Amino acid sequence: MSAAAANGLPFVKKTCFSDDLTEKGSEFRMERERVILHSDLNSFYASVETVLHPEYEGEALAVCGSTEDRHGIVLAKSEKAKMAGVKTGMVCHEAKRLCPELIISEPHYEMYLEFSSLVRKIYAQYTDLIEPFGLDECWLDVTGSQRMFGGGELIANDIRNRVKRELGLTVSVGVSFCKSFAKLGSDMKKPDAVTVINRENFKSMLWGLPACELLFVGRATYKKLVGCGIVTIGDMAKLKKSTLEMMFGVKGRMLWAYANGCDHAPVMHKDFEFPVKSVGHGITCKADLICKEEVRPVLLELSRDIGHKLRAHKLLANGVSLGIKDKSMCYENHRCALKNSTRSPHEIAMAAYAIFEDCYMWRRPVRALTVTAINLVGDSSVAQTDLFTDYITLEKCKALDDAVDDINTRFGGKTLVPLSVRNLKKLPDNSSHETTLPGNFVY
Ligand SMILES: [Mg+2]
Structure with missing residues (x-):
């Protein structure tokens, strides 16, 4: 069940990737190398709470679902709480036991939506190809923006600095030539950092990572891969495409392309609505x-x-x-x-x-x-x-x-x-809220 469902929030699931793995993609690459950023807001809920309550700055903070409605799990945590061992999904009282000085805050979804839209307004000043992935993550295609703003790394640093200066939030940005590698890049250095993954360094930087780090390799997929001795992204990349296809069907073909940097899925326009x-x-x-x-x-x-x-x-x-x-x-x-x-x-x-x-x-x-x-x-x-x-x-x-x-x-x-x-007494009060949660599809 998704985090939205677990929190009693209505959701509309939309598809969010393209399986464009045709040879046309490589023709396109030869014409023009794409520059794609994946920008990920760090500890998003906890960071917004800290902006709204400066007294939380530097403290161990966890945003938890309401305990009264039995959603008492950690939805997000600050860096200090993370260092004390607090994890997302952990039950509130367990987190408090691990970290007795932990400050617990209720979530304020309307504020998260507000901040998410403010960050996207900054992105929109660099490109109109902005594809959200949950509330706190976006892909940006800045291929056509480089003449005006400089190369991908420069744009990424510019965005990172502006988001920090103007909104008080930090982002990690991955810069690469495809969406799957840009996403891996944004996970590599956190918080407030930029990681560049190019054609020269992607094998040394990414192929040693566990396969579960790759986009759309969930728990079940990873288990099946490990069961066959396929542990790292490199192990996946070196397989024949048909082997992964045999194991996972169309998704296998997609994963092979993701591991090899042959992901030609476009970054959609900011107004595009996924079916x-x-x-x-x-x-x-x-x-x-x-x-x-x-x-x-x-x-x-x-x-x-x-x-x-x-x-x-x-x-x-x-x-x-x-x-x-x-x-x-x-x-x-x-x-x-x-x-x-x-x-x-x-x-x-x-x-x-x-x-x-x-x-x-x-x-x-x-x-x-x-x-x-x-x-x-x-x-x-x-x-x-x-x-x-x-x-x-x-x-x-x-x-x-x-x-x-x-x-x-x-x-x-x-x-x-x-x-x-x-007359239902057992329904939670906030069941009619409508929102988007990070790490999920757009709801
Ligand atoms: Mg994030």
């Missing part, structure tokens, strides 16, 4: 749910937000997936296809409930739930009808859903809600 692949919403309940009668209205509440998001993006769902986390933090995920494409909160909730009834064995009470609308299509796409569905009633229900959504958009998200949702 939405799924729309989901997750909640950690204030107290565990102990029976299915308690689960049902929670699913309806989650689906209300999904219906609203699908409508805003002009999309319909052809499937639903349900993530269930139990009291002991065991997580399971199941999915089903829908008979008719829909954005009706009621239908999505019913599908999620059907999955729950079929799949959940009630070994333990339920702690968190995530509903996601999947297999999305545009709402103007043509669908095959059948003789047995009552389309007139479906149309009436859709008009009702739209009217409810209009009223809630105009007067606030909880103006018209089903009675079962209104």
Whole structure:
């Protein structure tokens, strides 16, 4: 489950990479070597809190989810807290035990959004090719900006200095000829640093790093690689492309290109919107749910937000997936296809409930739930009808859903809600927040 889901925040998942590995890419490279920066704000949440509260400067600080809503985990930490062993994802009281002088702050997402947009305004003065990767990271293609501002390293240092001077935040910037290496570069020296990775030094600088450092090598992928004796990025790069393709399909081809610096994916324009692949919403309940009668209205509440998001993006769902986390933090995920494409909160909730009834064995009470609308299509796409569905009633229900959504958009998200949702005591208060979290896709 994503960090957004874990924090009870609605999210819209978008794809964020291109798999343009055709030979055309190398022709392009011969014409003009690209200069790409990856700029990463250091300890973003904690740094913003320090700007807002100068008394935190130099202290061990952790930004933690609200303990009342049981999100009491460390979301970000300052350098000093990091040195004391505090890690992101750690439970709050454990962090406090490791570092007794730790200052704990609640997150202020609206401020993080504000600072993120201010930093992007600085980037926009150097290029309009700015592709965000979460709230605190961006790729910038400055190939065409060099005549005006100097080479990549100069631009990177300029940006680093300006962000520090104007906003009080620090960034680490990687400079390279492709996105995957620029990203690795920004991780190499932290905080407040610039790392250049070029065609001459990339093998010595990157190939010795563990393969899990590479973009999109997650825990499962890394485990499989290590199981085959492929430990470093260099090990991956030296394999045949077809070997990685055999292991991971299309993704294997992409990883091979990433490891070899053959990643030709463009940095998108700042106004480009990535196609939405799924729309989901997750909640950690204030107290565990102990029976299915308690689960049902929670699913309806989650689906209300999904219906609203699908409508805003002009999309319909052809499937639903349900993530269930139990009291002991065991997580399971199941999915089903829908008979008719829909954005009706009621239908999505019913599908999620059907999955729950079929799949959940009630070994333990339920702690968190995530509903996601999947297999999305545009709402103007043509669908095959059948003789047995009552389309007139479906149309009436859709008009009702739209009217409810209009009223809630105009007067606030909880103006018209089903009675079962209104009486829910176990829902966290901030479940309607909308934001973007670092390290995730754009939500
Ligand atoms: Mg960061």
